[in-house]
Each structure stands twice: as structure tokens, then as C-alpha cells.
Amino acid sequence: MQKVRPHAKGIALSLIAAGTVLALPLAAQAADPIKIGVIAEAASIAGAAIPNAAQMAADEINAKGGVDGRKIEIVTYDDHSSSSDAVRAFQRAASDDKVHAVIASYISEVVLALEPWAARLHMPMVTPGAASNEISQVIKKDYDHNKYTFHGYLTSAFLALSVCDAAKDLLVANLHMKTAVVMSEDAAWTTPLDAGYLECLPKIGIKVLDHIRFSPDTTDFTPIFNKIEGEKPDVIITGISHVGVQPTVQWQSQQVPIPMFGIASQATSSTFWKDTNGAADGVLFQTVAAPGVAVTPMAVPFTDNYTKRYGITPAYCGNTAYDEVYYIADAIKRAGSTDPDKLVAALEKTDYVGTIGRVQFYGKDDAFPHAMKQGTDFVSGLLVQWQDGKQVTVWPTAVANAKLKFPGFVKLQQASN
Template identity: 75%
Template sequence: KHMKTAVIMSEDAAWTKPLDIGYEECLPKIGLKVLDHIRFSPDTTDFTPIFNKIEGSKPDVIITGISHVGVQPTVQWKNQQVPIPMFGISSQATNSTFGKDTNEASEGVIYQGVSGTGVAVTAKSIPFTEAFKAKFGNYPSYAGYTAYDEVYYIADAVKRGGSTDADKLVDALEKTDWVGTIGRVQFYGKDDPFTHSIKYGKGLITGLMLQWQDGQQVAVWPPEVAKAKLKFPSFIKVTSN
């Protein structure tokens, strides 16, 4: 898509501070000029002024950092026919009930995930999602994948470390090399800038971009696992290559 400008829209919370720093650093590197940076209270219920302000900037895309407020801005984005696509982190959009929760206002929303329905990130991904649905009636959100993997690599660390002592467990976890449902899990060391964060990159955790299309979550990136091409509701104005 011919996108050159963006507005960052994130809820004002501790988790979005490093995220927004990353957005501000990385978006210009891929050719997106940041026109505005909006951090709003997680208690916000009326997003009309925010969307009006964003529309006034005329960006090509809204880059989101939303979790606790995911339903409300999505419904209002659709109801107000905001002609700008939303990409980024939208934790609630990872839930398979998000379409129903928003009365299908989710259509066209693009979000980052670590795994997704029908996507074979690893050989463990699809068997887990199908077993989860069989047991609970719906597919897992991002937290389902990570929690499932955590049980196994923590158990592996206890076994390798021979103890549940905190210091010994940390030492063992630092040496984690575990293939789970979201990819190959390894951690940065205690002296790295992102202490004990999961490592991202080729051959490790790469993440996915998924889009709500026709009431379903489908992978649109990376190409090797994509199930569909981007498409948007009629009120969204984008120019295709």
C-alpha cells in the first residue's frame, strides 16, 4: 500500500511506553512519517474527539497500542466511518470472540499476534489451537498461546536446573531454548538492555500480522504463512500498489 504517514494512538499505560518508543523509532525507518502521537486514558469511553483529531491530520494509517479499551474504539471507528485503517497492537482483537463483541465492527482491523488460528507457526501451533477450541468452545487469544508455552518451558527449566529455588530457576530459564506454539523461545540475559525479554528475530519469535476478514481472523503476513491478502471495508480509503 502507498502509505507514507501515520498517527500513533495508544492507551496511556506502562506497557505502551516502550511500545511507543519503538513505534517512534521504527516507523520512520520503513517510510512512515509520524504526524501525531496520542496517548489517551484507559478510562476513555468517547473516542469521537480523538478520531476527529486524527482525521484532521490526514494520516494514511493509525498505529495502535490498545488492550483494555479494544472494543470501544473499534466500534466507534466503524460507526463513525473513520476512513483510515488501524494496524498494530490490539490485544482484544486476538480473541476469537472479538467480531461478536464488536458487533462485527472488527472487519478490516489488523493486529499483531504471536500465533493465530490455522497458522502453523510451528508443528505445535495448530494442534494446540484445535484442542483448545474443543475444550473451551473458542480459539485462544495471544495469552492462551503464551501461557501454554510457559507451563512447558518453566517445567523444562525446573528439570534442567534440578530445583525450584528462585535463583537456580532464573539461571535455568536464561538458558531456555524451547520450541512452543509461538516459535522458538529464548531470552535476553540479565545484563542486556531488555533484561529477560523474549528474543525476536528470524528463527526465533517473528510474530504475525492478522486481519479480521468476513468475521474470521486470518494471517496476512509473513507471506510464507499468509492465508489472505489485505482487504478493507468500503469506508476505508487506501491506494493499492
Template identity: 25%
Template sequence: MLIRTKAWTFAAALAACAVLPAHAQETIKIGVTEPLTGAVAASGTYVTNGARIAADVINRKGGVLGKKLELVIEDNKSNPREAVNSAEKLILKDKVPVLMGAWSSTFTLAIMPKLMEYGVPMVVETASSGKITTAGNPWIFRTSPTSAMEAVGFSKLVDGYSPAIRKVDFLSVNNDWGLGTASEFTKMFKSKGIAVGRTETMSPDATDLSAQLAALKDTGADTLIVTSGIEQLTLAIRQAAEQRLPQRIITTGGSFPEPLVKNPGPKGYASQHLLFFAPWAIDHAKHPEVAREFSDEWNARKFDLTGQTEGFRGYDAILAIAEAIRIAGKAEPKAIQAALWKVNVKGVNGDIAFVKEGPAGKESGQAVPNIYVVELKDGQVAVK
């Protein structure tokens, strides 16, 4: 009897093993590499939550090619080396046919050679460095705007400021994103005859910006352009208010200092923010029905309202990837890469379709997003 039981157990185990590959094939994997810990963890978490919502919405509607989407999520720990490790794990161990990531330009640029090496496409949902789509990497497709696109979009609003913008300073995170943004905005301001003053930088993990702000206090500029993640934007605005910096503060990159809504700075102190989705005015979106579906799902999960300003990035990127898989008819890297050029889908930010950027024959894909300006004052948000 004991021998028979053992034989049955062994046979059952073999049968279970035989079922596992078939079960694995019942889902379509999408790799996600985002900063879930470290200096920009808040932003990475918002983006990842948006991606999860998109997968859930798509799966609830029947999935893709009759299968459910499965997000395989890795923490790149706000570190470029870890970003590379996370991408290799997703590609080599988890066998994902497509990636979404990696929030920072620095993390994304670090991963890009691996995409070339292994032949796997990645949809870039946040990173804005122009190098990403001009480096000749045909496996890259970006849904977020470049720093140059953001600067051009803002240039259309500059003349409407009162009092007028006449001289600007910069406070930028010291990486590809921050330095690239300062460079592109400097070109734009100079083209409009606006003087550019002092530039201060901060390390990505800096937790005190008082020295940089003190250096900017008496420059004679009327506007300070700040580029960094949620944590440092919040810190910069609080410390600027404490030091009574005279410049108006305008932040770039689509991050929003959410803590200042719940715990505002000094009364009357205002800051403005360039965003790519404004959840306070969903009707402003090009496709309100898409934006509302995302927003309703986000709120139902009791996530912070303001986190949608970055969470939508993950949502839109997964919508684009899912549509590419549908067009491809199979979840294989080369087929998905080819299909991404044919994507034309309604997203929270607007229409998602890719135009070619970079060297002929090695072009990357770049979408053309919409840009919004919101003002934060005394914990209240107004869409301009």
C-alpha cells in the same frame, strides 16, 4: 465403647494429618497470577486456560520429575495492588517455587520487587514494557516480545503496505504497556521516514472512546496504531467504523478483537492485528506439531477459537517452567532460576530460550518470539 470410638477417631485424624504433607509433596506447584476479573479479564482468562491445558498435557505424559504439576491460580483483578497481593499469597502461603504472570506490564512491574525480596522466579507471558527486562531483576524471564521487538518485527513489513504508510496516529491505553508501545513504534516509524501525528490515550477501564476517535478523524494520517486489551480493541474498531475514520487500523500486543468475528462491524470495514500465534494457519508456526497439540486441546474444550491468540501464552510459559524444573531436578526457586537459563524447548510461538538483558550480573531473561499479521474483515480472518 464410646471412649474406644473416640480414641480411634482421634488416632485416625492424627494419621490423616500425617498423610497431608506427603500428599502435598506429590505435586509440583506453579503459581499463576492473571486478571480473571476487571478490565482485561478476557485476556487473563484466555492465558489461564492455556496454562491449564499445558499442565494437563504435561501431566498426561507423566508430569515432571515423576510428579504432576499443580497450578495454583490467583486473580489479580486487573489491578497492580491486587497483583502484588496475589503474588505474596502464592509465595508466602501457597509456597510456590515459581510464578507465571501477570499479563499487564503495570501488574508485572508492581510484582517485581517482591520477586527480589523473596527470591522467586517468574515467567512473564504477556507484558511487553522494556523496563521489565532492563531493570536489573534476575528473577524475571519473559517469553513474550518487548514493544521494541514488536516494532522491529513490524518494520520489516511496513514497506509492503499498499497504499503506503506515510503518516500514523496512536490510540494507546494509558499505562506502561500502551505508552511504551507508542514510544517504540514512534521511533521505528520515524527511522523509516514516516510522519507521526497525534497520540490519544484511554484509561484501562474506559467504555466510550468516541471523544478520542473524533480528535483523530481529521489529522491527515492514513494509519492508526491501537494498543489495548480485547475489550477496548473491539470498542475502538466498532466506534471508528461508526465515525468513519479514514485511517487503516493496526493493533499491537497480540490481542485480538474476538467479538468482531461473531458480530462484525460495518460491512467492508477491515482491521489488521499483530499477533504471536495465528490459529487460522497452524502450518505457519515454526513447530506445527506443538501448535496443533495445543490447538486441538483448546478446541476440544470448546473454547473460542480466536482466544488461542492469547491462550498460547500461558501454554508456552508453562512448557518453559516445566522444562526448567526438569533441568533443575528439584522444585526450588534458586534451582529453577538457574535452570531457566538452560531452557531450550519447542513452543507454540517457536523456540523458547532466554538471552540476557539488563545490567551485568543482574540480567533478566528474554525470549525472541515470532510475529504474525492477520486481517479481520466482515468476520473473516486472513493471515498475511
């Protein structure tokens, strides 16, 4: 037992000590790392790019001294493409690992499951790859509650617009195409995408002959391609992400004479050529970045460094996740704090030129709150084609490094007319 002796000097000392103790957290906080949780699908090529690219961005920022002296620490979780695993990871990130923001998933269903948790736990969350319009519609419905989610990739409606913009130049102006069949997998992100296609294709002069939605676990596409061929469209407009290798291989082995054009997420990966044994030749897909294409000054160095470090080129959500770490760090710096509400306010003011274009978010009163702005001044997207084992960019003309080229079995029916 210690005896307490009231003494002026002792009181003064203990006051100093108390002051030091109180001041300690403040001093420590300055050096405490900023933690960003990354929840992604480690077993898929697109998903694996998310933590890899985020780590790369963090390393770069830390090498330059971090954010106001604070290092960035990436904490990664594998959600096995499952919403329930993702929710568990999100809870762990918030309560155990005490992250300050989360970058999560390229699957719309997963992000939609996390969105209420971002709201409940007041955890700012940005998705690098999900596309469904619903993500921003949830924010629209109850902004004050759901404002913690940001859509760091193009919304399906904007993806459709990007594809139509490219189709107008490439297919209508150059190849005089007049008809199309829309072929999409049945998933949350394609409902608004297809609605967008059906609205914008007629506007650019392409008549939609049929609209096919198939189950994402389809393995045999023969009946689908036969049906499409019977309808004699000039082009197949695709909306595929969960599938990709199989329809492409069967398109080639059956020699379907109609080109495929649109969204094909698996085709964005550099291993797609190998996965399909070259069947990808001639496949066209929309993306936000392509190897060697200087969409912005940061684009090419990022792809080069990523490829050097991980041995494959990043899938599209590698680019977005990389940018996200940068603009989250920037927002924390501007907010001067990691307080969720201040961070959300700062993220809303994001104006950041990253690897895919100029990133800005729509505001509270726009049609798609917290969705990334699409357009020539912001993120316009690219149209890339697989040619002889390489991804070459064919649109927009300003950055294109190749012309359209199709394998021999593709017959451009209208081209000769």
C-alpha cells in the same frame, strides 16, 4: 509412662526407624507434585486464557508421566485486574500453597507490582502477557536481587519492531503509504511502545503526523477520530489493550476512512467479532499466534485442542502461558531441583520451540535481561486481520493465508497514487 530399656536390638530397631523417618521426605518428594501458581485476570477474555492454557499444558505433561515422576499441579488465583489483589495472591502462593514458580498476569502494572515480591520471596515468576520494557529494566538495574522474574512475552520495544517490520512489507511496499498517526492508550506498556513506534516508523519511510495518547477509560472516541481524520494520515498505528471494542465500533459506525494497524489486544480474542457486532471487519493487529497458522508444529494442535476444550480460541497469552508451563517443567527437569536459584539458572538457558516460535531469553548483560528474543529466528509475531468474522493472517508472507482486505468505507488514499 513408658520405661526406657537400653537394649542392643532396640537401639538397632530405633536406628532403622529413624533412618526410615529421615528417608521418608526424600522418597515422598519424588512423588510430590510440582506446584505452579497462576495469577490472572479471570473476568477478561485474555486473562481467563492464562489459567486455562496452563492447566491444559499441565494435564498433557501429567498424562505423559509428569516431570521425573512428579505431577504438575496448577494453583490458580484471580487478581481482579488489581495489583494489590495480585500481591496478596502471590504471597499466598509462596507461603501457604508453597508453589515452586508463578505465571502471572497480562497487565504490566500488575507484573511490576509483583516483581519486588518475586525478588523478596525468591520465587521464579514468568509473565505470559505484560509488555512494558520496565519489567526487564528492573532486572537490569539489580540483577542479583531481581533475577527471579522472566518476561515470557514480547517487550513493548520488540512489539513496536514487530509492527514496523510488518508495516514495511504491507503498508509501505504494497500500499505505498507515507504518513501515520500513532494512537495509544495511556498505560505503562505503551510508553516504550510509542517510543519504539516513533523511532522505527520514520526508518521504514512513514512520517508520523501526530501522536495521540488517550485515557484507558475513554468511552467516546469521536473527537479523537475526528482529529485524526483532519490530519489526513494514510494509516492509524494503534497501541491499545485495555480498550478495543469501543474504538473499533465507533471507527466503523463513524466510517473513519483510515485503516487501523498495530497492537489491539482485545482483537486477538475470538469473541471480538461478536463483541463488536462485526465492526471489527478490516481491523489489523499484531499477535504471536493465530488460529490455523503453523508458526511452529505445536501451534495448530494447541489452538485446536484449546478450542475443543474451552469453546473459544485462546487469546495470545493462552499460547504463552501454555508454553511457559512446558519450559518451566523442562527447566526443573534440567536443574534436577525446584530450588529457586537453580531454577532461574536453568530458565536462563531455555531454548524451547513452543506455539509462538523459539523461546530464548536475553542474558544478564544484554539491554533487556530475561526478555524474550524477538526476530525471524525466535518469535517474530504475525499480522492478523479480521475478515468476514474470521481472523486471517496477512504477514509474514511465509505463513500468510489471506490478502489485505478493507471494508468499503476505508479509503486507501495513497494506494491509487
